[in-house]
Amino acid sequence: MAAxxxxxxxxxxxxxxxxxxxxxxxxxGIDSVLLEQRxxxxxxxxxxxxxxxxxxxxxxxETGVGDRLMExxxxxxxxxxxxxxxxxxxDFAALTRRHITVYGxxxxxKDLIASELADGGTVLFEVEDAAPTDVTGPNPSVTxxxxxxxxxxxxxxxxxxxxxxxxxxxxxxxxxxxxYERDYPFGWLGILAAVAPSTEExxxxxxxxxxxxxxxxxxxxxxxxxxxxxxxxxxxxxxxxIWSELQLRLASPGWTLEEGPVxxxxxxxxxxxxxxxxxxxxxxxxxxxxxxxxxxxxKGMNLAIADxxxxxxxxxxxxxxxxxxxxxxxxxxxxxxVWRVQDFSNTMTELMHVIPAGDPFxxxxxxxxxxxxxxxxxxxxxxxxxxVGLPLS
Ligand code: APR
Ligand code: PHB
Numbered sequence: 001m002a003a004x005x006x007x008x009x010x011x012x013x014x015x016x017x018x019x020x021x022x023x024x025x026x027x028x029g030i031d032s033v034l035l036e037q038r039x040x041x042x043x044x045x046x047x048x049x050x051x052x053x054x055x056x057x058x059x060x061x062e063t064g065v066g067d068r069l070m071e072x073x074x075x076x077x078x079x080x081x082x083x084x085x086x087x088x089x090x091d092f093a094a095l096t097r098r099h100i101t102v103y104g105x106x107x108x109x110k111d112l113i114a115s116e117l118a119d120g121g122t123v124l125f126e127v128e129d130a131a132p133t134d135v136t137g138p139n140p141s142v143t144x145x146x147x148x149x150x151x152x153x154x155x156x157x158x159x160x161x162x163x164x165x166x167x168x169x170x171x172x173x174x175x176x177x178x179x180y181e182r183d184y185p186f187g188w189l190g191i192l193a194a195v196a197p198s199t200e201e202x203x204x205x206x207x208x209x210x211x212x213x214x215x216x217x218x219x220x221x222x223x224x225x226x227x228x229x230x231x232x233x234x235x236x237x238x239x240x241x242i243w244s245e246l247q248l249r250l251a252s253p254g255w256t257l258e259e260g261p262v263x264x265x266x267x268x269x270x271x272x273x274x275x276x277x278x279x280x281x282x283x284x285x286x287x288x289x290x291x292x293x294x295x296x297x298x299k300g301m302n303l304a305i306a307d308x309x310x311x312x313x314x315x316x317x318x319x320x321x322x323x324x325x326x327x328x329x330x331x332x333x334x335x336x337x338v339w340r341v342q343d344f345s346n347t348m349t350e351l352m353h354v355i356p357a358g359d360p361f362x363x364x365x366x367x368x369x370x371x372x373x374x375x376x377x378x379x380x381x382x383x384x385x386x387x388v389g390l391p392l393s
Contacts, residue, residue: 003141003154007033007122008319010142010155012130012168014043014123016105017287017304018161019112023063024312026119030319033153034123035130035144037162040113043125047192047264048105050217051202051298053389056305057101060108065115073103074216079387081352082205083370087252088380089201095377095384102202104217105301132158132171136281157315160285161308164273164292172280184270184294184349185356186210187230189237190223195260197222204296204352205250206370211296211353212249214257222260227353230269237265270294270349272342277331284311284330291338296352297345302389307334309392333393344386 009025011018014036022032036043052060057073060066077093079100092099116123130144135158142153160168169177188211197216205212210227217223226245228237239262250257273292278285287304310333314326351369355362372379 003152005033005122005151005153007031007153007155009033009157009159009315010132010140010153011035011159011161012132012142013160013162013166013287013289014109014113014125015161015163015287015304016108016112016301017289017308018159019109019116020059020305021159021161021286021308021311022116022121023065023112024308025315026121027063028312028316028320030315032121032159033155034116034121035127035142035153036123036125037127037130038125040123040125044106044110044113046106046109047190049295049298049300050102050104050215050223051302052101052103052108053302054098054100055389055392056302057103059305059309059392060111065111068107068111069101069103072107072218073101076100076102076201078201080199080201080203081373081383082203082250082252083374084207085252086374087203087255088374090380090384090387092384092388095381096388098388100298100388102216108301130162130167132160132168132283135171135283140282156282156319158283159308159311160283160289161287161304163288166289168283168285168289169275171283172275172277176277176280178276180272180274180276182272182346184272184353185230186227186353187232187267187269188213188225188295189228189232189234189242189265189267190225191242191262192217192264193222193224193260193262194220195222195258196220198255198257203250204348206352206354207249208354209245209249212246214246214250221263228267229356230267232267234265234267237267239265268295270296272346274335274338274342276335278307278334279327279331284327286311286334290334291342293341293345294349295345296348297341297387299341299345303338303341306337306392310334337390337393340386340390348383
């Protein structure tokens with residue numbers, strides 16, 4: 001069929017990667033169309049992580065989508081790491097002079113969709129069977145079904161921003177793709193609770209019963225997690241059982257965890273994954289489509305934003321100056337940061353979780369690392385500079 005839609009960059013997936021890319025491209029005068037398989041309501045309410053590095057926050061503000069973020073996001077100047085009931089504050093302000101902002105990913109998504117539509121952008125929701133075609137040939141396009149019709153979007157470049165389970169990565173032939181993967185023998189059970197947070201700053205806690213995290217969303221909403229078996233059924237976890245584990249694992253002398261109604265709960269497995277290269281012909285992967293980090297470092301959304309920053313500057317060189325070097329170097333440039341963040345996310349994960357059936361030697365090494373974090377300014381600084389995020393290129 002002949003293409004019935006045309007743009008410069010066809011973006012598959014309207015998560016943080018696809019939406020920020022579209023925003024950045026618009027500011028460069030580059031046209032894009034977003035194709036999303038879910039409904040608008042679904043992507044705007046899907047609960048995900050909520051920590052923005054300072055570089056991510058600055059970028060959203062500079063690109064004109066940060067008004068609500070500035071008003072409702074909570075700026076944090078530190079986080080707490082707790083080992084066996086002893087709490088240690090990592091002071092971002094003193095160690096890095098930078099901060100993080102706690103603001104739900106779905107709020108970022110809402111703000112970006114609103115600005116995209118207000119600016120006259122094209123976002124097609126509930127698109128089925130999106131498939132990039134001819135990405136190594138002269139006429140790249142994306143075929144898909146929408147509103148019961150077969151359609152085709154002709155574009156010079158396809159951006160695969162369709163998350164870990166998307167279709168774009170699968171287009172890259174096996175022979176040229178290297179995949180790196182690590183599964184963890186635990187998952188996170190996350191809850192959203194209608195109760196004022198019992199803490200001003202996040203608490204990451206190691207406890208012999210397993211990891212726990214106290215995060216927040218607003219003055220009335222808390223977000224908490226406990227380490228569980230990745231295959232555990234959420235049905236095994238009554239609200240009472242969840243609160244009782246949180247009470248045990250987060251307990252610290254002189255501190256009380258307030259409980260409240262659980263609005264939402266789910267178990268997620270944890271994984272580290274990277275595919276190399278993140279590009280094939282005129283297909284470029286960004287965000288979870290190319291890599292996954294375990295959530296302990298709070299990096300998923302930030303890494304997606306970092307990728308599309310690199311992609312935008314490469315696409316600007318290409319569309320405005322016909323220079324292809326930036327596009328050719330896209331994967332290599334992104335992977336520098338991706339692997340730095342993989343290391344940090346893995347380090348935080350191994351530092352804070354109980355390794356099921358772990359050997360006693362490994363536990364003693366972990367304990368030594370925890371003591372080092374608790375006592376060494378150098379180690380705290382390492383954690384702080386990675387947590388607030390290295391500068392965006
Ligand atoms: N066709 C169209 N859209 C698709 C398809 C497809 N075949 N497959 C997936 N999608 C959509 C998903 O519905 C989702 O809205 O792509 C989007 C991908 O968004 P995310 O999964 O949020 O991934 P990304 O934008 O890379 O953001 C990374 O999201 O998963 C979290 O923790 C992760 O914070 C990180 C961030
Ligand atoms: C969250 O608020 O959902 C959150 C915070 C920190 C993390 C992961 C998730 O490391």
